[in-house]
Amino acid sequence: xxxxxxxxxxxxxxxxxxxxxxGFDFGVGMLLYVVGRSPDERRRAIKTIGPVxxxxxxxxxxxxxxxxxxxxxxxxTLFSGYYFALLAILVALIVxxxxxEYRNKHDGARWQRRWDIGITVTSAVPALLWxxxxxxxxxxxxxxxxxxxxxxxxxLLRPYTLLGGLVALLLFALHGAHLLALRSEGxxxxxxxxxxxRLWAPTVVAVAGFAVWTLADAQVVRAVAVAGAAVxxxxxxxxxxxxxxxxxxxxxxxxxxxxxxxxxLLFATLFPNVMVSSGAPGTDLTIAAAxxxxxxxxAMTVVAGFxxxxxxxxxxxxxxxxxxxxxxxxxxxxxxxxxxxxxxPAGGPxxx
Amino acid sequence: MRxxxxxxxxxxxxxxLEIPVDTLELARWQFAITTIYHFLLVPISIGLSGFVALMxxxxxxxxxxxxxxxxxxxxxxxxINFALGVATGIVQEFQFGMAWSEYSRFVGDIFGAxxxxxxxxxxxxxxxxxGLWMFGxxxxxxxIHLATIWAVFVGxxxxxxxxxxxxxxxxxxxxxxxxxxxxxxxxxxxGEVLTNKTALFAFGHTVTAAVATGGALxxxxxxxxxxxxxxxxxxxxxxxxxxxxxxxxxxxxxTIVVGHFFAQWMTTVQPMKMAAAExxxxxxxxxxxxxxxxxxxxxxxxxxxxxxxxxxxxSFMATDSFDGxxxxxxxxxxxxxxxxxxxxxxxxxxxxxxxxxxxxxxxxYLAALSAAGLWLLRRGRxxxxxxxxxxxxxxxAPLVANSAGWMFxxxxxxxxxxxxxxxxxxxxxPLSSGTLWVSLITFTLLYAALAVVELWLLLxxxxxxxxxxxxxxxxxxxxxxxxxxxxx
Numbered sequence: 001x002x003x004x005x006x007x008x009x010x011x012x013x014x015x016x017x018x019x020x021x022x023g024f025d026f027g028v029g030m031l032l033y034v035v036g037r038s039p040d041e042r043r044r045a046i047k048t049i050g051p052v053x054x055x056x057x058x059x060x061x062x063x064x065x066x067x068x069x070x071x072x073x074x075x076x077t078l079f080s081g082y083y084f085a086l087l088a089i090l091v092a093l094i095v096x097x098x099x100x101e102y103r104n105k106h107d108g109a110r111w112q113r114r115w116d117i118g119i120t121v122t123s124a125v126p127a128l129l130w131x132x133x134x135x136x137x138x139x140x141x142x143x144x145x146x147x148x149x150x151x152x153x154x155x156l157l158r159p160y161t162l163l164g165g166l167v168a169l170l171l172f173a174l175h176g177a178h179l180l181a182l183r184s185e186g187x188x189x190x191x192x193x194x195x196x197x198r199l200w201a202p203t204v205v206a207v208a209g210f211a212v213w214t215l216a217d218a219q220v221v222r223a224v225a226v227a228g229a230a231v232x233x234x235x236x237x238x239x240x241x242x243x244x245x246x247x248x249x250x251x252x253x254x255x256x257x258x259x260x261x262x263x264x265l266l267f268a269t270l271f272p273n274v275m276v277s278s279g280a281p282g283t284d285l286t287i288a289a290a291x292x293x294x295x296x297x298x299a300m301t302v303v304a305g306f307x308x309x310x311x312x313x314x315x316x317x318x319x320x321x322x323x324x325x326x327x328x329x330x331x332x333x334x335x336x337x338x339x340x341x342x343x344x345p346a347g348g349p350x351x352x
Numbered sequence: 353m354r355x356x357x358x359x360x361x362x363x364x365x366x367x368x369l370e371i372p373v374d375t376l377e378l379a380r381w382q383f384a385i386t387t388i389y390h391f392l393l394v395p396i397s398i399g400l401s402g403f404v405a406l407m408x409x410x411x412x413x414x415x416x417x418x419x420x421x422x423x424x425x426x427x428x429x430x431x432i433n434f435a436l437g438v439a440t441g442i443v444q445e446f447q448f449g450m451a452w453s454e455y456s457r458f459v460g461d462i463f464g465a466x467x468x469x470x471x472x473x474x475x476x477x478x479x480x481x482x483g484l485w486m487f488g489x490x491x492x493x494x495x496i497h498l499a500t501i502w503a504v505f506v507g508x509x510x511x512x513x514x515x516x517x518x519x520x521x522x523x524x525x526x527x528x529x530x531x532x533x534x535x536x537x538x539x540x541x542x543g544e545v546l547t548n549k550t551a552l553f554a555f556g557h558t559v560t561a562a563v564a565t566g567g568a569l570x571x572x573x574x575x576x577x578x579x580x581x582x583x584x585x586x587x588x589x590x591x592x593x594x595x596x597x598x599x600x601x602x603x604x605x606x607t608i609v610v611g612h613f614f615a616q617w618m619t620t621v622q623p624m625k626m627a628a629a630e631x632x633x634x635x636x637x638x639x640x641x642x643x644x645x646x647x648x649x650x651x652x653x654x655x656x657x658x659x660x661x662x663x664x665x666x667s668f669m670a671t672d673s674f675d676g677x678x679x680x681x682x683x684x685x686x687x688x689x690x691x692x693x694x695x696x697x698x699x700x701x702x703x704x705x706x707x708x709x710x711x712x713x714x715x716x717y718l719a720a721l722s723a724a725g726l727w728l729l730r731r732g733r734x735x736x737x738x739x740x741x742x743x744x745x746x747x748x749a750p751l752v753a754n755s756a757g758w759m760f761x762x763x764x765x766x767x768x769x770x771x772x773x774x775x776x777x778x779x780x781x782p783l784s785s786g787t788l789w790v791s792l793i794t795f796t797l798l799y800a801a802l803a804v805v806e807l808w809l810l811l812x813x814x815x816x817x818x819x820x821x822x823x824x825x826x827x828x829x830x831x832x833x834x835x836x837x838x839x840x
Contacts, residue, residue: 051483054438058475064445065468072460072536079449080781086446087791091798094439098802101435105428105809148453148782292461292539299542300465307472318480321491 003297004287007070008274010304012267014066018059019130019168019263020175020256025053027176029096029123030169032116035180035191039112043104046119047326048183053100055315057093069300073147073290074274078137081149085133085156089126096122127172128165132156135164135210138270139217140278147275147285160213167210170203171259174239178252185327196251197243204236207258211265218269219276228264231257374785376777379451382792386443388755389799393437395754398508398559399566400430403599405501412498417821422592425818426570427501427838429810431486436806438479440799445471451788455769455779458536462528462545463518470514478507489835490825512562513555520551522770523761524621530773537773550621553614560606561757564718565750567600571725572747573814579740585817594729601722608715612669619670622771623679624688624697625764628704630666632680639678641665644709649701651681692772699766707760714753721746 028049036042049056068075079086095118103115139160142151177199180192211229215221235257242250270276274290277283291297404427411419445467448456456463481503488497521528527544528537539545574593577585619626631645640661647657667676681698688697721742728739735743769776824833 051487052480054479054483055476057442058471058479061442061445061475062468062471064449065464065471067464068449068456068460069464069468072457072464075449075460075464076453076456076781079446080451080453080783083450083781083783083787083791086450087794090443090446091794093442094798094802097435097439097442098805101431102805102809105432106812292464296461296465296539296542299539300468303465303469304472307469311472311476315476315480318484321484322487324491 003294003301004291007297008271008287011063011067011070012263014059014063016260016263018063020259021056021059023172023259024175024179025049025056026123026127027172027174028180029119030127030173031176031180031195032120034195035188039109041188042116044184044188044326045180046100046103048180051322052318055318070292070297071274071290072292073285077143077147077149077275077285082133082136082156084153085129089129092122092125124169127168131165131168132161134266135161137275138214138266140276142279143275143277143283143285144279145283147289150279163206163210163213167206170199170206171255171262174199174203175255175259178248178255182248182252183325185325200240200243207232207236207262214265214269222268222271225265225268228261228268232261232265235261372785375783375788376780378785378788378792379780382451382788382795383447386440386447386795388758390437390440390444391754391758392751393433393440395562395565395750396569397430397434397437398512398562399564400426400433400569401505401508402563403566403570403595404430405505408498408501412494418588418591420821421588421818424838428813431838432806432810432813434482436802451781451783452779453781455774458774458779459770461536461538462521465542466514466518470511474507474511474514478504478511481507487837489837491834493828493830494832509559512559516554516558517546517548517551520548520554521545523765524548524550525770525773549617553610553617556610557607557614560603560610561750561754563603564600564607565754567596567603568718568746568750570596571600571722572743575735575740575743577817578735579737588818597722597725597729600718601726604715604719604722608719616670622765624684625704626670627679627681627684628699628701628764629708629760631701631705632666632678633682635677635680635683637677638664638675639666641669645705649705651698651701695767697767699764704760704764707756711753711756711760714749718746718749
């Protein structure tokens, strides 16, 4: 495996990290009104991802930056080509950041309801569009010989790619339901478990259909791609007994594995291209044609090899710090900053 | 892809694609709007995170309630501002590929690396530890909790360095060579790219300005409260004001000093930009410093209706000698035509000349304001009406100065997007102008709406003033009181 292939795999790994982690953030957002009937229940649902969602989103920024550094032609063709799809994703992600961060910075029913609706919409839209985008990258979109996108936004929407979008929506919703079940208590947890049970069958059907379609259309069916599909399928099937047994942690881990398996399926099918062209033969954008120089890839490998373990260590630590369930009452409950105002100081912290 | 090379400069031509002029102009506006907007927020976040980290440290050391309250009040302002900075920063990671795909193809081998490293080394650090800081009040041991806000500050510093290294490469493309066959610039030394002297100057200049920007916000808000609500929270805002004034004075002076040496450096590596900053048409040995020039600031024929000058000062500023030679626009234009072929190599003078002066003028204003404030406090006088309004205006001074500085440095590099290697006209994506119109209008409306939301929220928090010190909600195993988290 040379460095170009290694970086192709690393980009895959970064998107895998992004989709597994932000996948449940999207799921929690999409299910906000399903698991939370009152503003307080929705607040508790949001709090399950509160401390971590921003770090999860950074995986996308790093994936984008790494793509720019390791495969400039891929970065340039993809984002100028899928312009409106990316624009919609960016708008949704921007509004989502603000919705998540500002919802609880003011105490007002209308204010919070608006942001709750905003979170729901801006979680569903990027989930759907990432599915559509990846299905296009792998399934083929119109490219000219220079590696320039030669279609319109509507060319991105075809049955196969729309199924890809649906798969992303369902998988992330199920993943998010599992996280909610794992991280919350009381009525939110009960509803999350019920929702997860209901989402299971359609998710299995959609993922299976998408996997078969992907492998059937593949130029070459690779063993790694089949393995990815098998992992995704096995993980999803194993979800059911775990749900029934109330093993919320296992159910969550299994949907994470299913998302990872789906990403492996897509990237292995894509190899050795970075973007498949639906146009004339020989117009695919290949890893070799898109890659940076060996020197750049060496520099990037050194940096990534040094930094990544550190990042994983402290991100892992964050998840450990916030491992406790979000409870309905309890000492760490502060509804809004205004609640703090309402409390009388009883002496404050003592000097150390 | 067809690549034309002349004198080491590359023009990428795609015969099948004619890029409309509109597309170029719209892509420029889009980049300018999204980037300037983002950079209104970033310096506030960098500066405030430093101040909040210091306040938090002071609380942990002294245990005094006032520092806890300062940490939480200014911390909440930081969080509101940080969120919008993060949100608008997402666009920055992708818009090179979206609207500047030809630029991305040309520079990716070099420019992509600092961007990727910024994400890996800085964004993860900032976002993860900001989450830990916000939500860690009720579960982290006190000193570890303190360390999380410092980690955020370190993250902002790293972020600033890597993105400035990327920009510095556009100003002074070192550590790279053009490969005409591949039609792109290729890395020869990552070390040279990351230790570009332009990046080092830009980092010192930008980061100190950011601290001053955060400080100016603290000064303005504190002065307003002291003047408006004389008795309410007097101690809180008096201490905040003193912190803001001290930090801002030091930072603003450092910005000015670094800026001076930065400008001298640019006079050697980007002489056209500095000649444009001064509207200096002819090369001169004893060049005067123009304070205010009125007239068309046209390139050719040169026209200045009135020009207030200080004799020989520009020579001294640029070369440390009153007799030093400073190159003028006309000579440089002739030289560049010889080197790069026919074309207009002079940037838009009205923008470079005035943005440079606005930046410097407002920087001096901020330094003077903080010095005057410290002088007033020293004499123990109450904050008066005049100082209050000067301080409230001072909140905006660095925001305008920061934007003017970037306008100067980016417009001053035109017509190049990468100095001497690639022209801006050759960097734009082959998109229709309609596509750019849609995204430009979308971003502009969205950003305007978000500005309204952020300002409304921020004004509410700022006007409301600090909350009482929070009641401990429990005790940690080590005996520290646990406090409620800062959100949710």
